[in-house]
Amino acid sequence: TVSRVYVTRQIPPEGLEILRKSGQVQFELWNSDDPVPREELLKKVKGVDGLLCVLTEKIDAELLDAAGPNLKVLSTMSVGFDHLSQPELKKRGIRVGYTPEVLTDAVAELTVALLLTTSRRLIEATHEAKTGGWGTWRTLWLCGYELANSTVGILGLGRIGIAIAERLKPFKVKKFIYTDVAPRPELAEIIQAEYVSMDELAKQSDFLAVCCALTPETQGICNHNLFSKMKNTAIFINTSRGGVVNQEDLYEALSTGQIAGAGLDVTTPEPLPTNHPLFTLKNCVILPHIASASYTTRNAMSALAANNLLAGLRGEPMPKELKL
Numbered sequence: 578t579v580s581r582v583y584v585t586r587q588i589p590p591e592g593l594e595i596l597r598k599s600g601q602v603q604f605e606l607w608n609s610d611d612p613v614p615r616e617e618l619l620k621k622v623k624g625v626d627g628l629l630c631v632l633t634e635k636i637d638a639e640l641l642d643a644a645g646p647n648l649k650v651l652s653t654m655s656v657g658f659d660h661l662s663q664p665e666l667k668k669r670g671i672r673v674g675y676t677p678e679v680l681t682d683a684v685a686e687l688t689v690a691l692l693l694t695t696s697r698r699l700i701e702a703t704h705e706a707k708t709g710g711w712g713t714w715r716t717l718w719l720c721g722y723e724l725a726n727s728t729v730g731i732l733g734l735g736r737i738g739i740a741i742a743e744r745l746k747p748f749k750v751k752k753f754i755y756t757d758v759a760p761r762p763e764l765a766e767i768i769q770a771e772y773v774s775m776d777e778l779a780k781q782s783d784f785l786a787v788c789c790a791l792t793p794e795t796q797g798i799c800n801h802n803l804f805s806k807m808k809n810t811a812i813f814i815n816t817s818r819g820g821v822v823n824q825e826d827l828y829e830a831l832s833t834g835q836i837a838g839a840g841l842d843v844t845t846p847e848p849l850p851t852n853h854p855l856f857t858l859k860n861c862v863i864l865p866h867i868a869s870a871s872y873t874t875r876n877a878m879s880a881l882a883a884n885n886l887l888a889g890l891r892g893e894p895m896p897k898e899l900k901l
Protein backbone atom coordinates (compact mmCIF):
# COMPACT_ATOMS: atom_id res chain seq x y z
CA THR A 578 0.00 0.00 0.00
CA VAL A 579 1.12 3.51 -0.78
CA SER A 580 1.51 5.85 2.19
CA ARG A 581 0.69 9.52 2.15
CA VAL A 582 3.54 11.74 3.21
CA TYR A 583 4.11 15.46 3.61
CA VAL A 584 7.62 16.89 3.24
CA THR A 585 7.90 20.32 4.85
CA ARG A 586 10.77 21.67 2.75
CA GLN A 587 12.62 21.39 -0.51
CA ILE A 588 15.19 18.91 0.83
CA PRO A 589 18.44 18.07 -1.04
CA PRO A 590 18.01 15.84 -4.12
CA GLU A 591 19.32 12.54 -2.72
CA GLY A 592 16.47 12.26 -0.24
CA LEU A 593 13.81 13.20 -2.76
CA GLU A 594 15.16 10.62 -5.23
CA ILE A 595 14.88 7.91 -2.59
CA LEU A 596 11.28 8.84 -1.87
CA ARG A 597 10.40 8.98 -5.60
CA LYS A 598 12.05 5.68 -6.48
CA SER A 599 10.61 3.80 -3.53
CA GLY A 600 7.14 3.51 -5.02
CA GLN A 601 6.14 3.31 -1.37
CA VAL A 602 4.93 6.84 -0.81
CA GLN A 603 2.84 9.47 -2.44
CA PHE A 604 4.32 12.68 -1.18
CA GLU A 605 3.51 16.32 -1.26
CA LEU A 606 6.32 18.81 -0.81
CA TRP A 607 6.47 22.40 0.41
CA ASN A 608 8.50 23.33 -2.63
CA SER A 609 10.43 26.23 -1.17
CA ASP A 610 13.72 27.01 0.48
CA ASP A 611 11.81 28.87 3.20
CA PRO A 612 9.74 27.30 5.98
CA VAL A 613 6.13 26.39 5.34
CA PRO A 614 3.80 28.83 7.13
CA ARG A 615 2.29 27.25 10.24
CA GLU A 616 -1.30 27.59 9.00
CA GLU A 617 -0.40 25.88 5.74
CA LEU A 618 1.44 23.12 7.60
CA LEU A 619 -1.53 22.47 9.89
CA LYS A 620 -3.72 22.01 6.79
CA LYS A 621 -1.25 19.93 4.82
CA VAL A 622 -0.59 17.33 7.51
CA LYS A 623 -4.24 16.36 7.81
CA GLY A 624 -4.54 12.60 7.31
CA VAL A 625 -0.90 11.90 6.41
CA ASP A 626 0.79 8.62 7.36
CA GLY A 627 4.25 10.12 7.50
CA LEU A 628 5.87 13.48 7.92
CA LEU A 629 9.38 14.54 6.93
CA CYS A 630 10.39 17.82 8.57
CA VAL A 631 13.36 20.04 9.27
CA LEU A 632 14.33 21.84 12.47
CA THR A 633 12.25 24.97 11.84
CA GLU A 634 8.99 23.04 12.33
CA LYS A 635 7.64 22.81 15.83
CA ILE A 636 6.18 19.32 16.21
CA ASP A 637 3.81 19.69 19.14
CA ALA A 638 0.35 18.54 20.27
CA GLU A 639 -1.41 21.07 18.03
CA LEU A 640 0.36 19.80 14.94
CA LEU A 641 -0.05 16.12 15.82
CA ASP A 642 -3.75 16.67 16.48
CA ALA A 643 -4.06 18.43 13.12
CA ALA A 644 -2.41 15.44 11.45
CA GLY A 645 -4.72 12.93 13.08
CA PRO A 646 -4.45 9.24 13.91
CA ASN A 647 -2.99 8.06 10.60
CA LEU A 648 0.36 9.64 11.43
CA LYS A 649 2.71 6.83 12.41
CA VAL A 650 6.15 8.10 11.45
CA LEU A 651 7.98 11.38 11.84
CA SER A 652 11.37 11.85 10.25
CA THR A 653 13.41 14.95 10.96
CA MET A 654 16.35 15.95 8.78
CA SER A 655 18.44 16.97 11.80
CA VAL A 656 20.45 15.49 14.61
CA GLY A 657 18.82 17.92 17.05
CA PHE A 658 15.36 17.04 18.33
CA ASP A 659 14.49 19.96 20.58
CA HIS A 660 11.82 21.05 18.04
CA LEU A 661 9.92 17.82 18.74
CA SER A 662 7.67 17.30 21.72
CA GLN A 663 8.78 13.82 22.72
CA PRO A 664 5.99 13.15 25.25
CA GLU A 665 3.32 14.03 22.66
CA LEU A 666 4.91 11.77 20.05
CA LYS A 667 5.29 8.93 22.51
CA LYS A 668 1.71 9.25 23.73
CA ARG A 669 0.47 8.80 20.17
CA GLY A 670 2.81 5.91 19.39
CA ILE A 671 4.54 7.86 16.62
CA ARG A 672 8.01 6.61 15.73
CA VAL A 673 10.73 9.17 15.15
CA GLY A 674 13.77 9.12 12.90
CA TYR A 675 16.65 11.64 13.00
CA THR A 676 20.07 12.07 11.40
CA PRO A 677 23.02 11.57 13.77
CA GLU A 678 26.51 10.51 12.61
CA VAL A 679 26.22 11.54 8.95
CA LEU A 680 26.84 15.14 9.98
CA THR A 681 29.53 14.59 12.60
CA ASP A 682 32.49 15.35 10.31
CA ALA A 683 30.93 18.50 8.86
CA VAL A 684 29.92 19.85 12.28
CA ALA A 685 33.32 19.10 13.82
CA GLU A 686 35.09 20.75 10.89
CA LEU A 687 32.96 23.90 11.15
CA THR A 688 33.44 24.00 14.92
CA VAL A 689 37.21 24.02 14.48
CA ALA A 690 36.90 26.74 11.83
CA LEU A 691 34.71 28.84 14.12
CA LEU A 692 37.04 28.30 17.06
CA LEU A 693 40.10 29.47 15.11
CA THR A 694 38.17 32.34 13.56
CA THR A 695 37.21 33.52 17.03
CA SER A 696 40.50 32.89 18.85
CA ARG A 697 42.66 34.42 16.10
CA ARG A 698 40.19 37.24 15.46
CA LEU A 699 39.91 36.61 11.73
CA ILE A 700 36.71 38.57 11.11
CA GLU A 701 38.12 41.65 12.84
CA ALA A 702 41.36 41.18 10.95
CA THR A 703 39.83 41.05 7.47
CA HIS A 704 37.68 44.04 8.39
CA GLU A 705 40.74 46.03 9.46
CA ALA A 706 42.63 45.06 6.31
CA LYS A 707 39.75 46.15 4.09
CA THR A 708 38.82 49.37 5.84
CA GLY A 709 42.14 51.12 6.39
CA GLY A 710 42.91 49.95 9.92
CA TRP A 711 46.07 48.27 8.66
CA GLY A 712 48.35 51.26 9.27
CA THR A 713 51.49 49.22 9.80
CA TRP A 714 52.70 45.99 11.40
CA ARG A 715 52.21 46.29 15.15
CA THR A 716 53.51 44.08 17.93
CA LEU A 717 50.33 43.28 19.83
CA TRP A 718 47.75 44.29 17.26
CA LEU A 719 45.04 41.67 16.65
CA CYS A 720 46.71 39.19 18.96
CA GLY A 721 44.61 36.26 20.01
CA TYR A 722 44.97 32.95 21.79
CA GLU A 723 46.56 29.77 20.52
CA LEU A 724 45.62 26.14 20.84
CA ALA A 725 49.14 24.90 21.48
CA ASN A 726 49.51 23.92 25.16
CA SER A 727 45.88 24.78 25.86
CA THR A 728 43.17 22.97 27.77
CA VAL A 729 40.05 22.31 25.75
CA GLY A 730 36.80 21.67 27.59
CA ILE A 731 33.86 19.85 26.06
CA LEU A 732 30.40 20.35 27.49
CA GLY A 733 28.47 17.21 26.53
CA LEU A 734 30.73 14.48 25.22
CA GLY A 735 29.17 12.65 22.27
CA ARG A 736 30.23 11.78 18.77
CA ILE A 737 30.56 15.43 17.83
CA GLY A 738 32.65 16.35 20.86
CA ILE A 739 35.01 13.46 20.13
CA ALA A 740 35.28 14.45 16.47
CA ILE A 741 36.14 18.03 17.45
CA ALA A 742 38.81 16.86 19.90
CA GLU A 743 40.34 14.52 17.32
CA ARG A 744 40.68 17.47 14.96
CA LEU A 745 42.10 19.78 17.61
CA LYS A 746 44.70 17.31 18.87
CA PRO A 747 47.16 18.00 16.02
CA PHE A 748 47.15 21.65 17.09
CA LYS A 749 49.07 20.43 20.17
CA VAL A 750 46.30 20.80 22.71
CA LYS A 751 47.74 19.86 26.10
CA LYS A 752 44.66 18.41 27.72
CA PHE A 753 41.03 17.59 27.03
CA ILE A 754 38.48 17.75 29.81
CA TYR A 755 34.73 17.21 29.64
CA THR A 756 31.61 17.18 31.65
CA ASP A 757 28.31 15.40 31.08
CA VAL A 758 25.50 14.01 33.23
CA ALA A 759 27.80 11.06 33.96
CA PRO A 760 31.31 10.01 32.90
CA ARG A 761 31.51 8.35 29.49
CA PRO A 762 34.77 6.42 29.88
CA GLU A 763 34.56 4.43 26.65
CA LEU A 764 34.20 7.63 24.61
CA ALA A 765 36.57 9.71 26.72
CA GLU A 766 39.30 7.13 26.23
CA ILE A 767 39.40 7.88 22.49
CA ILE A 768 40.77 11.35 23.22
CA GLN A 769 42.16 10.73 26.72
CA ALA A 770 39.73 13.26 28.13
CA GLU A 771 39.36 13.72 31.86
CA TYR A 772 35.92 13.91 33.46
CA VAL A 773 35.49 17.04 35.58
CA SER A 774 32.68 18.95 37.26
CA MET A 775 30.97 21.86 35.51
CA ASP A 776 32.89 24.18 37.84
CA GLU A 777 36.24 22.71 36.92
CA LEU A 778 35.31 22.78 33.25
CA ALA A 779 34.67 26.52 33.55
CA LYS A 780 37.83 27.17 35.56
CA GLN A 781 40.31 25.12 33.54
CA SER A 782 39.19 25.54 29.93
CA ASP A 783 41.08 27.85 27.59
CA PHE A 784 38.55 26.84 24.94
CA LEU A 785 35.11 25.63 25.92
CA ALA A 786 33.05 23.91 23.24
CA VAL A 787 29.36 23.22 23.81
CA CYS A 788 28.40 19.91 22.20
CA CYS A 789 25.31 18.80 24.14
CA ALA A 790 21.71 18.43 23.05
CA LEU A 791 19.21 21.06 24.15
CA THR A 792 16.93 19.45 26.74
CA PRO A 793 15.09 20.78 29.80
CA GLU A 794 18.27 19.91 31.77
CA THR A 795 20.66 21.85 29.51
CA GLN A 796 18.43 24.88 28.89
CA GLY A 797 20.41 27.99 29.83
CA ILE A 798 23.25 26.12 31.60
CA CYS A 799 25.82 28.45 30.04
CA ASN A 800 24.97 31.41 32.22
CA HIS A 801 26.56 33.98 34.53
CA ASN A 802 27.47 31.25 36.97
CA LEU A 803 29.56 29.49 34.30
CA PHE A 804 31.03 32.56 32.57
CA SER A 805 32.06 34.17 35.86
CA LYS A 806 34.25 31.15 36.65
CA MET A 807 35.93 31.09 33.25
CA LYS A 808 39.38 32.59 32.54
CA ASN A 809 39.24 36.03 30.99
CA THR A 810 41.43 34.65 28.23
CA ALA A 811 38.94 31.87 27.44
CA ILE A 812 37.07 31.35 24.18
CA PHE A 813 33.52 29.99 24.25
CA ILE A 814 32.17 28.08 21.24
CA ASN A 815 28.62 26.87 20.67
CA THR A 816 27.58 24.76 17.70
CA SER A 817 24.78 22.87 19.46
CA ARG A 818 21.66 24.91 20.20
CA GLY A 819 21.20 28.53 21.21
CA GLY A 820 18.92 27.58 24.09
CA VAL A 821 21.85 26.12 26.03
CA VAL A 822 23.15 29.67 26.48
CA ASN A 823 21.75 32.56 28.48
CA GLN A 824 22.50 35.25 25.91
CA GLU A 825 22.15 38.23 28.28
CA ASP A 826 24.76 36.63 30.52
CA LEU A 827 26.98 35.90 27.53
CA TYR A 828 26.69 39.51 26.37
CA GLU A 829 27.72 40.67 29.83
CA ALA A 830 30.66 38.26 29.94
CA LEU A 831 31.90 39.39 26.51
CA SER A 832 31.38 43.12 26.98
CA THR A 833 33.01 43.25 30.41
CA GLY A 834 35.99 41.11 29.45
CA GLN A 835 34.97 38.28 31.75
CA ILE A 836 35.82 35.99 28.83
CA ALA A 837 37.85 36.77 25.70
CA GLY A 838 35.52 35.76 22.90
CA ALA A 839 32.64 33.65 21.69
CA GLY A 840 31.88 31.89 18.44
CA LEU A 841 28.24 30.97 17.96
CA ASP A 842 26.69 28.98 15.14
CA VAL A 843 23.38 28.88 16.98
CA THR A 844 21.40 31.58 18.77
CA THR A 845 18.02 32.37 20.29
CA PRO A 846 16.05 33.19 18.26
CA GLU A 847 17.14 32.15 14.78
CA PRO A 848 17.64 34.25 12.83
CA LEU A 849 19.12 36.53 15.47
CA PRO A 850 17.71 40.04 14.79
CA THR A 851 20.35 42.20 13.10
CA ASN A 852 20.00 44.82 15.85
CA HIS A 853 20.83 42.31 18.59
CA PRO A 854 23.50 43.59 21.04
CA LEU A 855 25.72 40.54 20.40
CA PHE A 856 26.25 41.80 16.83
CA THR A 857 27.85 44.97 18.21
CA LEU A 858 30.69 43.05 19.87
CA LYS A 859 33.99 42.57 18.05
CA ASN A 860 34.77 39.53 20.18
CA CYS A 861 31.64 37.66 19.17
CA VAL A 862 31.55 35.75 15.88
CA ILE A 863 28.06 34.74 14.81
CA LEU A 864 27.26 32.28 12.04
CA PRO A 865 23.77 31.51 10.70
CA HIS A 866 23.48 27.86 11.84
CA ILE A 867 25.67 26.32 9.11
CA ALA A 868 27.62 23.65 10.99
CA SER A 869 26.30 20.75 8.89
CA ALA A 870 26.18 22.81 5.69
CA SER A 871 28.35 20.91 3.24
CA TYR A 872 26.81 19.51 0.04
CA THR A 873 27.87 15.98 0.97
CA THR A 874 26.46 16.15 4.48
CA ARG A 875 23.18 17.86 3.68
CA ASN A 876 22.56 15.27 0.95
CA ALA A 877 23.44 12.46 3.34
CA MET A 878 21.06 13.91 5.92
CA SER A 879 18.24 14.08 3.38
CA ALA A 880 18.92 10.49 2.26
CA LEU A 881 18.96 9.23 5.84
CA ALA A 882 15.77 11.15 6.65
CA ALA A 883 14.09 9.56 3.60
CA ASN A 884 15.30 6.07 4.52
CA ASN A 885 14.17 6.51 8.13
CA LEU A 886 10.74 7.53 6.92
CA LEU A 887 10.37 4.62 4.48
CA ALA A 888 11.57 2.01 6.99
CA GLY A 889 9.23 3.40 9.62
CA LEU A 890 6.27 3.28 7.27
CA ARG A 891 7.08 -0.36 6.45
CA GLY A 892 7.03 -1.08 10.17
CA GLU A 893 10.72 -1.95 10.14
CA PRO A 894 13.52 -0.66 12.38
CA MET A 895 14.72 2.71 11.13
CA PRO A 896 18.40 3.19 10.22
CA LYS A 897 18.48 5.92 12.92
CA GLU A 898 15.55 5.91 15.29
CA LEU A 899 15.20 8.22 18.25
CA LYS A 900 14.34 6.38 21.45
CA LEU A 901 11.41 8.25 22.95
Ligand code: GLV
Pocket residue numbers: 632654655656657658680869
Ligand atom coordinates in the same frame (compact mmCIF):
# COMPACT_ATOMS: atom_id res chain seq x y z
C1 GLV B 1 21.37 20.92 12.97
O1 GLV B 1 21.45 21.78 13.82
C2 GLV B 1 20.84 19.62 13.23
O2 GLV B 1 20.24 19.41 14.29
O3 GLV B 1 20.96 18.75 12.38
Ligand code: GLV
Pocket residue numbers: 656677678681734735736737738788
Ligand atom coordinates in the same frame (compact mmCIF):
# COMPACT_ATOMS: atom_id res chain seq x y z
C1 GLV C 1 25.60 13.99 18.07
O1 GLV C 1 25.47 13.32 17.05
C2 GLV C 1 26.51 13.62 19.16
O2 GLV C 1 26.45 12.46 19.57
O3 GLV C 1 27.31 14.46 19.61
